[in-house]
Amino acid sequence: MTNSISKKRGLGFYLHIYRMIVIQDIKSKMSYRSDFIISTVGMIATNVTGFISFWILFRNFPSISGWGYYEMLFLYGFSLISLTPVQCLFDNNWSLRQNVFSGDFIKYYFRPINIFFYYQSEIFDVKGLGQLAFGIGTLVYAWAKLGIPVTVLAVVELVVFLITASLIMIALQNAAAATCFWINNSFYVLDLAYKFRDYAKYPITIFGPVFKFVFTFLIPIAFIAYYPSLVILRPDEIPVLTWLSPVIGLIFFGLSYKFWMLGVRKYNGTGS
Amino acid sequence: MxxxxxxxxxxxxxxxxxxxxxxxxxxxxxxxxxxxxxxxxxxxxxxxxxxxxxxxxxxxxxxxxxxxxxxxxxxxxxxxxxxxxxxxxxxxxxxxxxxxxxxxxxxxxxxxxxxxxxxxxxxxxxxxxxxxxxxxxxxxxxxxxxxxxxxxxxxxxxxxxxxxxxxxxxxxxxxxxxxxxxxxxxxxxxxxxxxxxxxxxxxxxxxxxxxxxxxxxxxxxxxxxxxxxxxxxxxxxxxxxxxxxxxxxRRFFGSYRTLKLRLSGDKKAQLEKLTAEIPECSVGITEDEEWITVLVDEEKRKVMDVLSQIQNSYTVRDMQLEEISTEDVIRKIYEDADRENGAASEETEEGSESK
Incomplete structure (x- = not known):
């Protein structure tokens, strides 16, 4: 009747399924042409205004905590790139609350695949790609202006730390979204986590010792751009902790996943 | 195993x-x-x-x-x-x-x-x-x-x-x-x-x-x-x-008959009145809201007896007599269980509603 041998579902399987769903998702999004154009324009406007306020700030203060214009620009570009994965791949976290509240979340239990994967795979936010392009442009421009030599090591470091930074941002959002399994008004938690990413664009040194501690150890947004940027910008004054950040990123991501799945186990659903 | x-x-x-x-x-x-x-x-x-x-x-x-x-x-x-x-x-x-x-x-x-x-x-x-x-x-x-x-x-x-x-x-x-x-x-x-x-x-x-x-x-x-x-x-x-x-x-409820009636006037009001007038029968309205149904247990009271009681106070425009339908059987089971459980069960009902 049904196959008695349990089928193995490995990484290759998940990548394949993800690709299928994402291609279909993008295709269907493109079919709403006006919606696609408007949201693309909106995304560009958001990035441009963000950049303008950044630029105005720097016309008035040529340096912040000893950080010059191009260094800050580097930091800015770095944070934009590292925020791309969470924007593109994990955007469905924003709808988790409604899904859980309405009981629709139950459908994710009925497929023989990982629930976290299944849930996140449903949405691929194309708008994030514009942000990525903008971030890369900014970063490359700042890098060139700063005259930092392009070495293989520097590029590898950059990539590793970009991944680290992305993982931390994803972890923050996962954990914030998963609070909806326990509390009703979790939107504020998620919104707060979202706002934290704005702080990621500034050198941690401007915040004072208390927030420096908080942003390093409790809500590790300093790892999203500040510590990793130091590796490229100021290789002489890196705190030891920076080298640990890839590990910290992985741990935080792992913990946020566990927390999310704990919510899944705890969920009862609503009557139907 | x-x-x-x-x-x-x-x-x-x-x-x-x-x-x-x-x-x-x-x-x-x-x-x-x-x-x-x-x-x-x-x-x-x-x-x-x-x-x-x-x-x-x-x-x-x-x-x-x-x-x-x-x-x-x-x-x-x-x-x-x-x-x-x-x-x-x-x-x-x-x-x-x-x-x-x-x-x-x-x-x-x-x-x-x-x-x-x-x-x-x-x-x-x-x-x-x-x-x-x-x-x-x-x-x-x-x-x-x-x-x-x-x-x-x-x-x-x-x-x-x-x-x-x-x-x-x-x-x-x-x-x-x-x-x-x-x-x-x-x-x-x-x-x-x-x-x-x-x-x-x-x-x-x-x-x-x-x-x-x-x-x-x-x-x-x-x-x-x-x-x-x-x-x-x-x-x-x-x-x-x-x-x-x-x-x-169905066999278990074999002595039951469903009397389907089409009466003149408002069905909702009739439903309430009939429920009070013939307490030994369970009264309902069909899904299509065309008929009033009266479930009669022939061992307790004859269908014709019930019908003549109803005819005394209502104008019956149309009627049908049927074997008990599944719907009525189920309703009967719910009602009987409710009567047995009485008030004690009401508490649990409240809580389990949202689960």
Missing amino acids: KENNECAIVMKGISKEFKVLNRREGLKGSLLDLFSRDYKTVTAVDDISIEIPRGQIVGYLGPNGAGKSTTIKMMTGVLEPTRGELLVNGAVPYKNRAKNAEKIGVVFGQRSQLWWALPLTESFNILKDIYMIPDQEYKDMLEFYQSLVDIEPLLHKPVRQMSLGQRTLSDILAAFLHNPGIVFLDEPTIGLDVSMKSKIRTLIHALNQEKGTTVILTTHDMGDVDALCRRIVIIDHGKMLYDNDIEHL
């Missing part, structure tokens, strides 16, 4: 309890609730034992909040039973959710599980890969579907553009696509028109016959039960009230 090979589902003494916070009223109350440890235990499912052989279609019935959804959630691995032993396809569903999911199909209420923006054929393609359905089996299944219903116009339509009926149909087809051993259908015909209802019933029947799929069907529509189920299980307040053949049930 050899017996389990013949049984799709085995439940032994299954109970499910929920802890519910005793909520206080007002703003001050909700602030206090934040720190409250004042929980009460609500039993949504209470000591239920069922064995379901492969290939059977079982009607799983009960009023709203009876514990039907909770039972299905346990069988599908969403919830862990508080007590008891539950085996689905020979394995414990909660511990092997993903593995269990390979061998079951679920249509849960009116919540579509298909990809909202995608045409049905793309959803099917994704499901084919998720369930690793071999090409030939997949092709055969689609051909079989085509022989049952005209799926061609559905295939290229995005799910969000479908009517409720088309969507339900699509969801059912999707649930059977990987040829699962068991399919759970939760109110598959709710809100559908008569022709779509019958289409869906024919489809489920054909799939069950051809593929030998076990079907667990929860519904409030007795048409579904009459068309599909030979066995019914009835629960209320989490407890099992009945588990047997539908024929047996």
Whole structure:
């Protein structure tokens, strides 16, 4: 009747399924042409205004905590790139609350695949790609202006730390979204986590010792751009902790996943 | 355990309890609730034992909040039973959710599980890969579907553009696509028109016959039960009230007759008045709101006697006398159980409603 041998579902399987769903998702999004154009324009406007306020700030203060214009620009570009994965791949976290509240979340239990994967795979936010392009442009421009030599090591470091930074941002959002399994008004938690990413664009040194501690150890947004940027910008004054950040990123991501799945186990659903 | 090979589902003494916070009223109350440890235990499912052989279609019935959804959630691995032993396809569903999911199909209420923006054929393609359905089996299944219903116009339509009926149909087809051993259908015909209802019933029947799929069907529509189920299980307040053949049930209520009446005037008001005037019979209105139904137990009182009483105070425009319908049987069972449980059960009903 049904196959008695349990089928193995490995990484290759998940990548394949993800690709299928994402291609279909993008295709269907493109079919709403006006919606696609408007949201693309909106995304560009958001990035441009963000950049303008950044630029105005720097016309008035040529340096912040000893950080010059191009260094800050580097930091800015770095944070934009590292925020791309969470924007593109994990955007469905924003709808988790409604899904859980309405009981629709139950459908994710009925497929023989990982629930976290299944849930996140449903949405691929194309708008994030514009942000990525903008971030890369900014970063490359700042890098060139700063005259930092392009070495293989520097590029590898950059990539590793970009991944680290992305993982931390994803972890923050996962954990914030998963609070909806326990509390009703979790939107504020998620919104707060979202706002934290704005702080990621500034050198941690401007915040004072208390927030420096908080942003390093409790809500590790300093790892999203500040510590990793130091590796490229100021290789002489890196705190030891920076080298640990890839590990910290992985741990935080792992913990946020566990927390999310704990919510899944705890969920009862609503009557139907 | 050899017996389990013949049984799709085995439940032994299954109970499910929920802890519910005793909520206080007002703003001050909700602030206090934040720190409250004042929980009460609500039993949504209470000591239920069922064995379901492969290939059977079982009607799983009960009023709203009876514990039907909770039972299905346990069988599908969403919830862990508080007590008891539950085996689905020979394995414990909660511990092997993903593995269990390979061998079951679920249509849960009116919540579509298909990809909202995608045409049905793309959803099917994704499901084919998720369930690793071999090409030939997949092709055969689609051909079989085509022989049952005209799926061609559905295939290229995005799910969000479908009517409720088309969507339900699509969801059912999707649930059977990987040829699962068991399919759970939760109110598959709710809100559908008569022709779509019958289409869906024919489809489920054909799939069950051809593929030998076990079907667990929860519904409030007795048409579904009459068309599909030979066995019914009835629960209320989490407890099992009945588990047997539908024929047996009709025989059991053999002395009952349903008197269908068309009276002049407002039906709702008549319903209330008649309920008071003939307390020994249960009075209702048919689904199409055409008839007033009076369920008479001939052992207690003759139908003609009841009819003449009614004729004294109402103008009867039309009447029919029928054997007891499944709907009436079920209503009777609910009512009798309610009378037995009395006020004591009201408390649990409140709590289990939202589960």
